[in-house]
Amino acid sequence: MSSLSLRNVGVIAHTPLFQNLNLVIGAGDRLGLVAGNGAGKSTLLKCLAGLAEPTHGDIVRSRGLCVALVEQDVPESLLDLSFHDVLHRALAPDEREGQDWRVAMVLDEFETPTDLRALPLRALSGGWQRLALIARAWITQPDMLLLDEPTNHLDLEKLFKLETWINNAGYTAPIVVASHDRDFLDACTNRTLFLRPEESVSFAHSYRRARDLLEAHDAAAQAQREKTLREVKRLRQSAQELRNVGINSGSDAAQVKSAQIKRRADALEQTARSLYRERPGEIRLGNRGTHARVLAALENVTVEAPDGRRLFAIPKLDVAQGERIVVLGRNGAGKSQFLRLLHRAMTGAEGMPGIRVSPSLALGYVDQDMRQLPERATAHEVVLSRFRLGDQRSRAVLAEAGFSIERQNLPIAKLSPGQKARLGLLALRLSEPNFYLMDEPTNHVDIPGREQLEGEILDAEATCIVVSHDRSFIKAIGTRFLLVDRGRLKEIDGPEEFYRTMLG
Known part of the structure; x- marks a missing residue:
């Protein structure tokens, strides 16, 4: 049985994207990968595909495991190829001869209109380009399929088509999907991994049920943290009282005991880790108001x-x-x-x-x-010139929207x-x-x-x-x-x- 195991895997890019990730992906798994923009989903998929190495930890693949990754962007080298040729060239060179039937079968499976099959990819809509990339990966018959934001640019018709295809795919090889589409995740996954910088959390459920369990998990962690911090406060008060007794009475034993209790409080405080909080850039709308009905x-x-x-x-x-x-x-x-x-x-x-x-x-x-x-x-120039907020206020509102100073000065x-x-x-x-x-x-x-x-x-x-x-x-x-x-x-x-x- 094909499988892939992650052992204490982590990636650091200036700050940790994720770490200490332990996970096994095997037959029948439809894993939804959930995290904010820039939180490491694409990086993790590249690590799973063998296109990038984690900063630490090991990724163990079963012998001969064939992994196909469908990235978000169409490679420049494919844009001038026809839909048909994109699939045909995905086959190994020694397998291409006489394999047009395989290409036709996959094109039929994705219900590709006849008039689109000969068109170059650059002439297709964004939705058909996405489906072409998925079909290109699928025709290689991978042991594991990785999809990075597969619903981007898909209209509802193609979105339903993709959902149906994933659920009816006649094989048990695992699929890993990184997506922000909540209904798509619910329709197509049976496991969910919430990717976090410190402690990632996974559940054997699709997105919405997993989200409920995650909220319960975080609430329990918060309650435990508060209980631990109350105990830390009590121990420190005890240590201070003993220290005062030792100083006033000249008792070395009281001073030693005070130091022991303080060390215990320090060690306990280390276990009361800060809880993860989503920090999306602020998306706020205003309403100027009007009396018109x-x-x-x-x-x-x-x-x-x-x-x-x-x-x-x-x-x-x-x-x-x-x-x-x-x-x-x-x-x-x-x-x-x-x-x-x-x-x-x-x-x-x-x-x-x-x-x-x-x-x-x-x-x-x-x-x-x-x-x-x-x-x-740059983002800073757009806000400064259009809305005349002044330099400092422009940078502040961009920071509220999730833009670091470095990103504020990048060309859009x-x-x-x-x-x-x-x-x-x-x-x-x-x-x-x-x-x-x-x-x-x-x-x-x-x-x-x-x-x-x-x-x-x-x-x-x-x-x-x-x-x-x-x-x-x-x-x-x-x-x-x-x-x-x-x-x-x-x-x-x-x-x-x-x-x-x-x-x-």
Whole structure:
């Protein structure tokens, strides 16, 4: 049976990412790897794949173990290859001849449309690129499959397709998944590892049940710490009293006993380790407020593709203050084009036919790729120039959002996708809007950040129109649900109706 064992494994990068990690991954395991951005998930996956070495500890692989890692980014060398050739070249050179049937079988397994199979990877959507990388790893028939943020860029249809594929994969080889998608982790895993700098914690359950157990674990640890610190305080008081007795009476025995009790208190205090606390960068939203009841009204509006093709029609839509509208639809239906149309209407000097906007509307806009951020500027320059907070205050708000001084001075192009997302959301908050247009705002945001964003949207009583594939996020914030279907925008009772069509 193929397996992989970690013995006291740790990685230090300036500070510890994780340490003393002991874990066995074997047949049938579907392990969810959970941690904040930059906390070591990708590093651990590379160590498991043999592409990086841990700072200390040992990783023991069963003899001949074949591990395939699907990283987040498409290698440059693959972009000009067709979908078919990406899979074909993944096979060993001596196995490629006469193996087109294997390629076709895997393409069929991933339900790849015929017209996409001959296209180069760079011509495919981000979602199909992700599936191509997974299919490329799968065709090698690995003994263990490692997936790093596999749901990034996937629309709901492909997300359900990936979930179905993982759950129906006809083999027992283990899969390790690093993801921030809570529903995906629940659907596809049976174990969860919470990666932490001091003590990582694992449970034989999928994410949400494991999260409940983790909270109970942390509560018990907190109670034990408080009990230990109370005992430390009592011992130190006793030691001080004995020391005073020894000094006043000249008793050496009392002084010796005092020193012994103090050493015991010091040793006990060492066992009362500080508890781990998630420290996501602050994601906070503001609400400038308005007295207008309806902030935007649309009537007989047509949404078009960049090439002028008609995508769908909007007979009538009023957006009232406090409404949180989620727009659903299949990939390519025009959801992002709809938000871009609204963005142009709300920021242009002249109005657009069929779209009326309240004069008191103050817009905040988030593009799913954070293209509103200038790549060459630094995070500090963006905050300083756009919002005129002054140098010291600009650095302070960036620090609150999780940016160290070093990262504040890096060009935005060199920030990780998660850091770009946090900067985009920070800029959104600092603009103090009363109306939000958000296209995939949780892309690359970790679980604590997603939950914080949900809470801020609710607490700010934000008015917003949102496009998102994060089912937990949609459920948490949505008050109205619009579906783009058969060339029209219609209102539905909830997202479940749309999800059923994806599964059917």
